[in-house]
Amino acid sequence: MNPDKPIIFPRHTKSSLEIKTGDWRTFRPEIRPKNSACRAACLIHNRIRDLLQLVKDREFEKAWQILVETNPLPAVLGRVCPKACETNCLRGQFDQPVAINTVEKLLGDMALEAGWKPEGFKELTPRLRLRQRIAIIGAGPAGLSCAYQLRRLGYWSHIFEVEKAAGGMLYFGIPEYRLPKNLLLQEIENNILSLDGIKIHYDVQMNVLTWHHFLCDFDAILIAIGNQKSRKLGIPGEEGNPQVISGLDFLKKINAGKKLNLNGKTVAIVGGGNTAIDASRLAKKIGARSVFILYRRKEEDMPAFQSEIKAAKNEGIEIISLVSPVLIEKRCDDLLRIDCVKMELGEPDKSGRPKPIAISGPPHITFAHNLVVAVGEEPDLSFIQSNQKDLLPENVFLAGDIVSNKGGTVAAAIGSGNKAAQEIDWYLKTGQRKREEIPGKEETIVRFEDLNSEYFEHKNSRLRLCHLTHEQSVLEQLLQEEAERCFSCGDCNSCGNCWLFCPDIAVKEAADGKYGINYDYCKGCGICANECPRNVLDMEREVK
């Protein structure tokens, strides 16, 4: 053989690009971001996944800005939220859920320390435009968040508060040990009240007269007064007895700084909600010798947060279940004799919990110096001379505990405030009350089965132990580590698996680091969709 003779290689003479192999496709990958389970479960719809991706890169302020798009009080929610996000976090089915609530709290605290201000507001409409005057009655979480969201949309608003401080139930209902007052006020001031366009008026007691003025003066009114009227037991010995106090009044008194002398006394609480548990723990904290809770269902049926019930029991508070008071008698030694009838559980009622039914037999008798009645609250709508919410004028909106059927949490209140702001915006723009829902727009929510968990490594959360340190650099490291645990369900975080696995080099990296599909050459094998760890890619039948 002639050694100079060149070697022939089996090389095609034309470029491979001439063959558009995309024609062969019967299935087609689509990059389709989906909703994550955490956001879907969040009553405020916080963009949790998106902000965690920023925390991962230590972009704390940007992450906080995403948080305050929907929730103006992250430091508060970081302390009192029942964290549906964490319960639903898909990582919970892998090892431990991401400590989303703690991330929220730390971001909120960082913002207060650094004095970050929420951004991304629309410009305020000219002041003199009379149409678009908005009144918000009640400066609780629902009212505040509605004012805040309206400000984001460029509206002025006036908040009217009956008390001398903003915060509503956050201030008067939640004890100091769960939510420090100065932190609450600081966050409200920093994130909401300091905004131009929001004006708050304290000490405004609503009555029929003011209500009629409001109806004349404002284009839209939001009632977010919460449930302020405590329900009564309606049993002999309750009325006019100074030793019997409603749960809400009890909490308000202590939270407003008034002194109550319970030293060495025995306190009975009736009820199973958060008010009852808060009242019981607070009573113990201010010196009561013995505190017990009377509840008509079983302990597991209590609507209060499980963590709070557990904490109460750890503090020595006794829970007596399946009893209901029927008679209160004042004795000469200052003790109250509380006669309770025993209960049993029947069929589930409207709330889905078993209905308690009184059974005959000897009463359960207990003694206490004070009785706190925390059997639920209802709104006090006496100023509109009607308790029928359906008969309100069309420019009157409702938010917060009055409409909430989601357990009266702060998150639900803020969520309903946000929703009310959107409704008001729609109403002021179109004059129509109802916004037509666009069908089929509902986003798909990623399930654990949709993920390809082969690509995730087991790693437990360390951020949950963050209360052990206040060192900023350590906290930042822990935050980053925690955010790295986020699966980023349903949203491309540019991991590049699709690009790596595509056998036809049909996945292309765009300039912004995101990936796209070149349908000229994609044969629709589906490997990209299969190897995507976070269910961003869908395969669907090709329509030709």
Added chain:
Amino acid sequence: MRMLATGNMAAAIGAKLCRPEVIAAYPITPQTTIIEYLSQMVADGRIKAEYIKVESEHSAMAACIGAAAAGCRVFTATSSQGLLLMHEMLFQASGLRLPIVMVNVNRAVGAPWCVYTDQSDSLAQRDTGWIQLYAENSQEILDMIPLAYKIGETVSLPVMVVSEGFILSHTAEPAEIPEQEKVDKFLGPYQPKWKLDPADPRTYGGTTKPVDYAALRKSVQEAMENIEVQKKVVEEYFAVFGRDYSAVEISGPSAPEILLIASGTTSGTCREVISEKYSDKASLMKIRMFRPFPEDVTRKICRQAGKIAIIDRNISVGSRGIFSEAIRSVLYDSPNRPSIFEFILGIGGLDITPEIISKVIDYTLEHRYPPNKPIWQEDLR
């Protein structure tokens, strides 16, 4: 540096010295320790290579082909059933002219399962377009790997270095480890003759018309026929390292009464037996390179012998030993055709002891004409 190395260790060291960029292999007895050593070296950073874990030998070879097509120097190792599983891909590698180097540790092929050595696995691949080198000891395995890269990269063909299960792979003997600088100087970095280019995407090895296909196959054959390249590389190697790896090695008189032909470890035993008992009557011809078959030199040596005894550690069932076939066809053109005695020894790892070799030589001396079929080891007892 001299060190005590098993055949597998020598193979791993030989591969390491050639600085492969991609290693893809699947473990199989008796090759396993080669890739264990290599993966350890990659993990320790002693080899700067990508180690691709695969789920089968077919994928291992496919990964090697892909990596070689991307312009990398690649290495793999296998044995027996694994090599058979690669069969389809072996044609692809040679057809695409990719100079992949693979160590195959000889092992019998099932059924029934047998993990001991014989050459059926590698010789079943003789028509795949791979250059085949058969090693006798650890030193040869080690040296043949740089040689294989140099030859393969010169003629653009893949090379199989063949070791033997247990007798070689798991037996330690002293071997000289060449200095890295010398190997670097001898081999140099890989300069691919072609590689995939995303900026100018082309199909390689796609559908061709018969006329183009025939031309491409002919070009593979021409590369094989270019045996001068092998000679030159071997001489170069001898100049640097002082060890000769000619395609055929002869020990003993040039025109012997009996020419014993063997390959692999058997040749070592034969050499011992001849030097002890038959130094005046017999010579040994060891075949190192089976593909391309060194026809001219074997013909030249064989035609001077009185009789030829060929030891095959393999059998082409229905025909005869595969080395015998090759020698027979080479001698057809020769005016002088000595009678050929064929022995099928060591099948499935049967020990080929000095006594058996003696019996082979004695049998050849005693008989004037060979029987018309091969003589098996059990027939010699």
